[in-house]
Amino acid sequence: MHSNLPKGAIVERVSPGGDDWVVYRDASGSERFRLRSAKAKTLNEARPGRNRTDNANAGINPEGDVFVYEGKHRSIGNSQRDAVRTERGGVVEQPGVLDFPFEPNPVPEIGVPVKDLPKPDSQNEGRQ
Amino acid sequence: MSTAQEVERARLAAKKVFMFEKDVARASELGIAALSLYGVVDVVGSKRGDLAHALAGFFREVGDLDRCEPLAREAVELEYSDAARPAILGDYLVFLAELLHERGKSAEALSLAKEGLAVLLRDASPSDPELIFVHGAIAKIERALR
Numbered sequence: 001m002h003s004n005l006p007k008g009a010i011v012e013r014v015s016p017g018g019d020d021w022v023v024y025r026d027a028s029g030s031e032r033f034r035l036r037s038a039k040a041k042t043l044n045e046a047r048p049g050r051n052r053t054d055n056a057n058a059g060i061n062p063e064g065d066v067f068v069y070e071g072k073h074r075s076i077g078n079s080q081r082d083a084v085r086t087e088r089g090g091v092v093e094q095p096g097v098l099d100f101p102f103e104p105n106p107v108p109e110i111g112v113p114v115k116d117l118p119k120p121d122s123q124n125e126g127r128q
Numbered sequence: 129m130s131t132a133q134e135v136e137r138a139r140l141a142a143k144k145v146f147m148f149e150k151d152v153a154r155a156s157e158l159g160i161a162a163l164s165l166y167g168v169v170d171v172v173g174s175k176r177g178d179l180a181h182a183l184a185g186f187f188r189e190v191g192d193l194d195r196c197e198p199l200a201r202e203a204v205e206l207e208y209s210d211a212a213r214p215a216i217l218g219d220y221l222v223f224l225a226e227l228l229h230e231r232g233k234s235a236e237a238l239s240l241a242k243e244g245l246a247v248l249l250r251d252a253s254p255s256d257p258e259l260i261f262v263h264g265a266i267a268k269i270e271r272a273l274r
Binding site: 053054055057069070077083087108109 | 189
């Protein structure tokens, strides 16, 4: 998880096992989250239709797991082996790992594992 | 003037209310406050476009398509003026196309979705999983137009 962090990154927090997530400060001073998508949680299923955005945000839930606020579609897909481009939060040579901005405020809910959620677009492709 | 970070913070606050409290009215109020900050934000070009697109996404999520559409159009226009990020322009075009289709403007939606696909193909391999969804969106619009 620590390998491949950007040059100048300062590690601030690490998940208890050390392999689920890392919070670090990048060279510009922004706090970021390097996370293993298969271990991440979110509130519920992603709704059909993507926002097609690079916006992403993740925090830490009351159980110490990653909680994805924004970037649900990408997290669900990535946890089920979809590749994510680096400009959308993918990490070079680390499939299953994402790099999102860190949201430091406490997350009020535990959430459900993203790996157990259906990929909305493929499920609803052709819906009308 | 407001900063891009202030706009984003305000948008995320609105999104959290929508996510956790499921209070659409309150979330919308906060979203409108973020929109006011966006109106006087101190960034231009594609950086401003990114904020417009993010706000468009929020308003789509809360079902306020009247606020969503002009923001989505603005994001596309601002991204055109930059043209350095084909993957982003492609995404914004497809987002706008899906939105317009949702609003019954399917002819314009189809043309934008096809343009979006062409732009995305400049930067991606035809087997990119993202493109599967774009093909799906185009097929859906075409079916509606038949």
